[in-house]
Amino acid sequence: MVDSLSSSLRRVVVLGTGGTIAGRAASGGDNIGYTAGQVGVADLLGGIDAPEGLVLVTEQVAQLDSKDMDFGVWVQLARRCAFWLAEADVAGVVITHGTDTLEETAFFLQAVLAPDKPVVLTCAMRPATSLSPDGPQNVRDAIAVAATSSAQGVTVVCAGVIHSAMDVQKVHTYRQDAFASGDAGPVGYVEEGAVRRLRDWPRSQAGGNSRILEADEKAIALWPRVEILTSHAGASGALVDLLLQERAAGCADPMRGLVLAATGNGTVHHALEAAALRAQDAGVAVLRATRCTSGRILPRPDDKLRNAGALTPVKARIALMLELIGKAG
Ligand code: ASP
Numbered sequence: 001m002v003d004s005l006s007s008s009l010r011r012v013v014v015l016g017t018g019g020t021i022a023g024r025a026a027s028g029g030d031n032i033g034y035t036a037g038q039v040g041v042a043d044l045l046g047g048i049d050a051p052e053g054l055v056l057v058t059e060q061v062a063q064l065d066s067k068d069m070d071f072g073v074w075v076q077l078a079r080r081c082a083f084w085l086a087e088a089d090v091a092g093v094v095i096t097h098g099t100d101t102l103e104e105t106a107f108f109l110q111a112v113l114a115p116d117k118p119v120v121l122t123c124a125m126r127p128a129t130s131l132s133p134d135g136p137q138n139v140r141d142a143i144a145v146a147a148t149s150s151a152q153g154v155t156v157v158c159a160g161v162i163h164s165a166m167d168v169q170k171v172h173t174y175r176q177d178a179f180a181s182g183d184a185g186p187v188g189y190v191e192e193g194a195v196r197r198l199r200d201w202p203r204s205q206a207g208g209n210s211r212i213l214e215a216d217e218k219a220i221a222l223w224p225r226v227e228i229l230t231s232h233a234g235a236s237g238a239l240v241d242l243l244l245q246e247r248a249a250g251c252a253d254p255m256r257g258l259v260l261a262a263t264g265n266g267t268v269h270h271a272l273e274a275a276a277l278r279a280q281d282a283g284v285a286v287l288r289a290t291r292c293t294s295g296r297i298l299p300r301p302d303d304k305l306r307n308a309g310a311l312t313p314v315k316a317r318i319a320l321m322l323e324l325i326g327k328a329g
Contacts, residue, residue, distance in 0.1 A: 010091040012050075012146045013057045013084040014139070016041025017077065017105075018064040019098025021135040023127030032174075034127035036065035036098055044096060044128065048140055051193065054091070054147055057084075066098025066105070071220045074105060078112050079213050085117045092118035092146030096139065099123045099170055099178055102156060106165035107315045110154035111322055112212045114205035118151035121165075123158055125176045134159070134176045141190035148195050153202025155187055162187040162195070164202045169293060169312060182294040182310075209322065224324040226257035226317045230291065231268040237275025244275075244282055255284055257320040260305070261313035262288040266297035268305070276305060285324060289316035 016022065018037025022044060025034035042058045050056045061080050062073045077095065084090050097105060106121050113119065122142035124135035142157040154165035159177035167181040181187075188197035215223075229239055240258065247254035258279055262268050266288040268276065280286045289308035290297050296310035308316035 009053060009055050010089055010147070011055045011057050011087070012091055012094060012143050013059065014041055014045060014094045014096065014143070015077065015080055015084075016044065016058065016060045016096050017062040017066070017073065017098070019066050019096060019102075019123055020127050021096050021098070021122070021124035021138070022063070023124075023129070025127050025129045028129055028131040031126045031130050034129065036127075037063045039128045041096055044135065044139060047136060048143070051143065051147060054143070056143070061095075064098075066101040069098075069101040069105060071223060072217065074108050075212065075215050075220060077105070078109055081109060081113055081115070081119050082213055085113070085115050085119070090117070091149070092120060092151065094139065094142045094146050095119065095121045096135075097121050097123050099125060099158075101314075103165075103168045103170060103179075103312075104314050104318060106154050106156050106168060108318050110165035110202055111318065112209045113154070114203065115154065116152050116204035118146050118148065118201070119154045120145045120151075121154070121156045123156075125174065125178050140193070144190050144193045145195055151195070151201055152204045155202065157190060160190050162190065162197075166202055166315075167310075171293065180293070184310075209326075212322070212325070224256035224321055224328070225253050226259060226285075226321045226324070227255050228259045228261055228313050228317055229272065230261040230313075231263050231272050233269075235269035235272040237271050237278070240272065240275035240279050244279055244284075247282065247284075255279075256324055257285040257287070257317070259308070259313050259317045259320060260286065260288045261291050262297070262307075263291055265295075266290055266303075266307045273305070280305065285320055287316050287320050289313040 022039040023034040023036045024038040120142040122138045156163045167184040171180045172178040243255040297307040
């Protein structure tokens, strides 16, 4: 739905992708037995008035439970963000999204678009049909951030807190304030429509990664497969070796990258590490990312496997995938 507007008004575009925020349950008292991705984004804005001087535009990009997010939706979403952000009168974009993979989508969009206008993902922990849904306030807050003229980069707004795409992680299964930013802390807060900022917005970068935006279905199907394996007490190299066997047998989509969800400061069980080194020798790009929710991996001189710094395993996987796509030329 695109509203017409006078030249003095600015637009904020709200892109819908589904999630609990668009979820429906059989009864208002049920906050967990719902189906995600049911209510259209235009309906989610039903009771929300546009702040003064703003016109809200809605567009449904996808309608899914974000646990099932895939690369095709990411590319489509990135394209729609790029399209709208290029419009002079668009102040920013809001994306309604499920909480489960929100941090991955946010990281992907920041890596690909690095926008100089705000792209604000928001969500809910309770479905739209809840007696007391959290979605409407989150959307209001996200619109306030998207309309902030100094804002830039990809952020996540949930429960009045603004997180950077680089740092945000879902940390709670049930609470409405389900996200945290680890050591970095939040970018700021939204209080009654006003943004109180504590630190810099995520950095923008001219141009972003236009190759990703141009990817069609065929190209996406060829994106390098990057697996994540966790190091833990009693870990083995069996799964790595199976993946290497598959590779050696010439399977259609061999593992090209491997992220080790490592313990502490990037340490890996010796059996898994030995297998990961075999994978690295066989040409697989291997990266260690810490399982810890805060801190970064501090490098040591005897490291044989690269580390992902402060990135979580799921974000390290996206970073490695984009790196491998870039290398493929
Ligand atoms: N499974 C839902 C989703 O990620 C959870 C949520 O949105 O809270 O779409």
